[in-house]
Amino acid sequence: MGTAGRPELSTVTPPIVGDPVTALTGVEPATERVGIRRVLGKIGQWALSLAVVLGAWWLFLKVFHIDPFIGKTPVDVWRFLTTAETADQTRTTLYHASLTTLRDAFIGLAAGTFAALTCAIAFNLSRSIEQTLMPMAMVLRSVPLVAMTPLIALIFGRGLLGVTVIAGIVTFFPTLVNVTLALRATPQASIDLCQAYGGSRMTTLRKVQLPSALPAVFASLRIAAPLALIGALLAEWLATGKGLGYLMLQSTTLSNYNMLWAATALVTAYSLLLYTAISGIENIVLQRCGDVAV
Numbered sequence: 279m280g281t282a283g284r285p286e287l288s289t290v291t292p293p294i295v296g297d298p299v300t301a302l303t304g305v306e307p308a309t310e311r312v313g314i315r316r317v318l319g320k321i322g323q324w325a326l327s328l329a330v331v332l333g334a335w336w337l338f339l340k341v342f343h344i345d346p347f348i349g350k351t352p353v354d355v356w357r358f359l360t361t362a363e364t365a366d367q368t369r370t371t372l373y374h375a376s377l378t379t380l381r382d383a384f385i386g387l388a389a390g391t392f393a394a395l396t397c398a399i400a401f402n403l404s405r406s407i408e409q410t411l412m413p414m415a416m417v418l419r420s421v422p423l424v425a426m427t428p429l430i431a432l433i434f435g436r437g438l439l440g441v442t443v444i445a446g447i448v449t450f451f452p453t454l455v456n457v458t459l460a461l462r463a464t465p466q467a468s469i470d471l472c473q474a475y476g477g478s479r480m481t482t483l484r485k486v487q488l489p490s491a492l493p494a495v496f497a498s499l500r501i502a503a504p505l506a507l508i509g510a511l512l513a514e515w516l517a518t519g520k521g522l523g524y525l526m527l528q529s530t531t532l533s534n535y536n537m538l539w540a541a542t543a544l545v546t547a548y549s550l551l552l553y554t555a556i557s558g559i560e561n562i563v564l565q566r567c568g569d570v571a572v
Contacts, residue, residue, distance in 0.1 A: 324554045350539040358536040378521035382510035386445020394453035402461045431517035445509035449502035460494030496560035503552040
């Protein structure tokens with residue numbers, strides 16, 4: 279039998295089915311565009327928040343006719359940080375003070391969040407523990423932190439441990455309440471399904487309730503992060519004599535209002551950055567967990 283009737287083998291490379299960028303990179307262009315838009319949206323939100331803060335700052339000074347010797351505008355602070363004769367020294371001072379305050383706030387936020395999650399899980403596993411400890415927590419929360427700070431400094435010292443306790447307290451309570459309620463609000467059908475497949479109490483908590491409570495955890499973190507900064511500032515002001523808190527107190531005493539307003543502006547910027555960063559992490563985590571990011 280001859281070869282005349284046989285089809286010749288084609289040496290032409292078959293066409294790429296679908297979008298060539300997807301075939302070569304494995305990334306859907308639509309998905310990539312959504313990610314870029316989301317990042318740009320977060321940057322735009324941060325810029326808008328900053329513009330609102332600056333506008334409110336300027337409007338406050340104008341409406342209440344604050345003496346220029348005391349009230350400094352955003353332009354005054356910018357010049358103080360960039361073109362004044364002592365600008366280099368000022369930036370160095372603020373940089374080192376910021377490192378101390380941010381370290382105190384981060385450690386306090388982490389410690390307070392960890393303690394709150396531990397207590398919330400314990401409350402979920404045992405109602406008797408909740409009935410015993412929750413009233414004590416609420417009584418402790420009702421005491422003003424300013425009144426407790428000297429006592430905390432006396433007990434835990436004026437170092438990092440004392441600051442951690444103070445910053446941790448202000449982050450502990452919102453996280454405890456929100457996560458406790460979120461664990462209770464897990465759909466009962468999901469819990470029953472997990473238990474029907476032989477899941478233990480801890481398995482149900484780990485695979486169903488905690489993932490369901492993630493939005494509440496991140497909502498608590500968004501609230502707690504600025505509070506941790508406030509707690510760190512309060513501890514530095516009343517206890518440690520370091521960081522932005524003490525720098526603001528010292529600036530007030532010396533009537534260095536340019537430094538005072540510059541430090542206040544930095545604290546506000548750090549709060550906005552922390553809020554935006556936590557929101558971005560929340561979107562990533564909730565997407566990986568299969569939830570809809572907010």
